[in-house]
Amino acid sequence: MKYKGKWYVGGIVTFIAVITIVVVSFFSQQVQVYATSAIFENQQFHASFNEVLKEESLTNGTISITDAKGHVVKPKMSIEGKVLIIHDLPKGDYTIHVTEQAFKKRVSTGATVSFSVVDELQTIKSLDDLKTYFQSILNEQQVTMRDGDVLVGVEEESTEMANSSSDKAVSHSETNNQVDGIEEGDVTVTDGKYLYTMTDHTVFITDAKQLKVMSKIELKDVYPSKLLLHKNKLIVLYDQYIESRTKEGYYTGTMMTKMAIYDVTNHQKPKLVREVGQEGHAVGVREYKDVLYIVTNTAPNYWLLREEEEVELRPQLFDSNDSSVTHAALDSIRLFPGSKEANYTIVSAMDLHHYETAEFKAQTFLGAGSGMYMSTEAIYMTAPNYMTFAPTIRATTEIVTPMRSNTELYKFAIDGTTIELTARTTLEGTVLNQFSMDEYNGYFRVATTTGSASGREANSNNHLIIYDEHLNEVGKLTDLARGERIYSVRFMGEKAYIVTFKETDPLFVIDVADPTNPNVLGELKIPGFSNYLHPLDETHLIGIGYDTKVEVDPYSKQPMVYTMGMKVSLFDVTDVANPIEVDNDIIGGRGTYSDVQHDHKALYRDTVNGHYGFPIAIYDQDGYIGSGALVYHITPEGIELAGDLVTKAKNEQYEDWSKMVRRLLYIEDTLYTVANNEITAYNKHTFKKLKSIPLK
Structure with missing residues (x-):
């Protein structure tokens, strides 16, 4: 049932965000307020209203707070326009009382908002608790959709885009990881002797010196998504869709993210040692200090509750050691305070030192997690929180637009395979x-x-x-x-x-x-934009983005911005008050693109020789020019094209996907371009082509 702004599930509070609507049919403005139902200790509580609050309401008694016993408490409070912020409340249940006199404009009535301050997450106690949780979300969705009103939040794509904290002089390429020492995996990796690359359903292991395919790992009906190397183990991440049918005849499916560990001591005969997996799409994967971390996000088929009584709502886990698919234990399912998402975030860890027998430890949280950042101390998860008002129930349809969107942030402290949710807050914006x-x-x-x-x-x-x-x-x-x-x-x-x-x-x-x-x-304004920044040294940055032009629309008379060719820039930030663009190079015209625009791992780095490159497909006003890769020599003095590895188009109108270069790597004095259908070797210094082999 719903009571005082909280959802009660089987006797426990499921800490999900609740929209509180106060409506009085009167001629003055109606009060609407958004607030989450729970926060952690040491966190601020935000209540957002649809009208501006008076600053004096903090001291004149028109805003007050009572505890569970009805006693008035006086925490520190502040107002930012329409938002009431409450600081430093101890654990307990509270109610905010706001009278109509607290608002700058005339309103018809005041509002009350109830919430809890908690010191830890609660757990689901029974299957009925879980069922009621998702049923409450279904009910809320039905209210939101009533009378034809639809509230839609569009999340900007959260591309996993990062930066390497340092470039080290090594004998072979390393993944351009976000944090030095924390491996993220890639579509192609190398150990300095062999190239491991994936295409379609196959992982190829290639002797780099001989440029000879030593073996293939065939993955039937699934597509690998990432490869990681750990000593003599190759870790292959892949997605697997499992279709099933309910008692009522509905076809449903489950997406599993699985991790297959191969012993590649003998590169001609890689041996599958173990597979583990968890339900959902991968948000991120990391390997740090011999521990592998996987985070997935999944939504159960809770919509079936409208038609069926018995629906399995627990996420699935898999371990080849016992050849079984199990469901997350109820006492392992915890609740994100402030979230009302019908999703699970699953965070798992496994010790790679003992990968054959180590426990695959998975924790499950009710609530979405769409973005991930990991430091050496913690995993941070983000989830969009679209703060919308539910539509008012009236005889006529009333359109209610979203108020604003914020982001929920969760911090998980990590210590080996131990993962603990330690803090949460709400970020303003996306x-x-x-x-x-x-x-x-x-x-x-x-x-x-x-x-x-x-x-x-x-x-x-x-x-x-x-x-x-x-x-x-x-x-x-x-x-x-x-x-x-x-x-x-x-x-x-x-x-x-x-x-x-x-x-x-x-x-x-x-x-x-x-x-x-x-x-x-300092600030620098130039045409175009950079959507990836990479450090050249402590006072210089490489920017990769697009050139742009601005034209006035003849009808609206408004300026229209058009992206043109790709742009590589060199920024000097030695004088922090006056950053400058030292040099730039414009590649092609409108339609030119590179994977490096959305995937930092596509950046080739040979820091000893000052070489930086990326795959590319080039277009200009005449159409398709060609595809391949470009390598630049970049120093604090400027940018110079060093290697043009682009295959010019003959009669093609568009690039051939199978021939598109995905990655550039080097081993010793050889540079390799890896396409979907072949690997090509070049001299790393002269960029002269040496040899190619097909991947088939």
């Missing part, structure tokens, strides 16, 4: 991707965008927020590039670099040395 997040000296830094950057009424704003280890806000920088949105972020120790864009590309240089007082040091 996070572009995991590259927007960073942990440094115990502080968590994140860049967000609020509002919309599109259309005539663009109201977007950009922020950089810094939190302590408990995810308490300690510093904040706001009002960056109003009307624009973030396109890329790069954290480098005590500096942060943020690129925003609408018509020009402002590159902001931000001092984050003092976590309590981040501030802008």
Whole structure:
């Protein structure tokens, strides 16, 4: 049942976000308020109203708070326009009382909001609890959809885009990982002697020196998504869809993310040692200090509750050691405070030292997790939280638009295979991707965008927020590039670099040395934008993005921005107050693209020789030009094309997917391009082609 802004499931509080609507049929404005039902201790509680609150309401008694016994409590409170913020409440149940006199405009009535402060997550106690949880979500969805009103939140794609903290001189290529020492996996990897690459249903193991395929791993009916190397073990991640049929005849399916571990001591005969898996699509995979971490997100078929009494709602787990598919134990399912998502986030860990027998430890949380960042101390998960008002039930249809969208942030402390959810907070706005997040000296830094950057009424704003280890806000920088949105972020120790864009590309240089007082040091505005930043050294950045042009629309008379060719830029930030673009190169025209635009792992790095490259397909005003790869020599002095590995088009109108280069790697003095259908070797210094072999 629903009571005082909380959902009660089988006698326990399921801490999901609840929309509280107070409606009185009167001539004055109706009060609407959004608030979550629970927060952790040491977290701020936010109640967002549809009307501006008076500052004096904090002291004149028009806003008050009572505890579970009805006693008035007086925590620290503050107001930011329409948002009431409550600080430092101890564990317990509370109710906020807001009278109509607390608002600047005349309203018809006040509002009450109930919430809890908790010190840990609650667990599901029974299958009935789980069923009621999802049934309550179904009920809420039915209310939201009533009378034809539809509230839709569109999440910007959260591309897993990151940066390497250091480039080391080694004898062979390494994955361009986000954090040095934390492996992310890739579509092609090397140990300095062999190339491991995947295409379609097959993983190829190739002797790099001989350029000879030594063996193939055939994966029937599934597609590999990532490869990781750990000593003499090859870890293959893949997705598997399992279709089933319910008692009522409905066809449903389950997506499993599985991990197959192969012993590749004998490269001619790789041996499958073990497979483990968990339900859902992979949010991220990491390997750190011999422990593999996998995070997936899945939604059960809870919609079947409308038709059937018995529906399996627990997520599935798999381990080839006992050849069985099991379901997550009820006492392992915990609840994200503040979330009302009908999703599970599953976080698992396994010790690779003892991969044949080690426990595959999985924890399950009710609540979505769509983005992931991992430091050496913790895993951070983000989930969109679209703060919308439920439609008012009236005889006539009333359209209610979303108020704003925020992001829920969860911190999981890691210690080997032990994973513990230790903190949670709500971020104002949305996070572009995991590259927007960073942990440094115990502080968590994140860049967000609020509002919309599109259309005539663009109201977007950009922020950089810094939190302590408990995810308490300690510093904040706001009002960056109003009307624009973030396109890329790069954290480098005590500096942060943020690129925003609408018509020009402002590159902001931000001092984050003092976590309590981040501030802008300098700004550079140039045409185009960078959607990936990579450090050349401590005072120079490589930017990869697009050139743009602005034309006035003849009908609307509004400026229209068009992306043109790809753009490689070199930024000098030695003078932090006056960053400059030292050099740039424009590649092709409209339609030109590279995987590096959305996948940082596609960047080729040979730091000893100053070479940086990427796969590319080139177009211009005449159409398709060709595809392959480009390698640049980039120094603090400028950018120069070093290797043109593009195969020019003959009669083709479009690029051939099978021939598209996916990765560039090097071993000793040889550079390899890996396409879907072949591997080609070049001299790393002269870029002369040496040999090719097909992958088939």
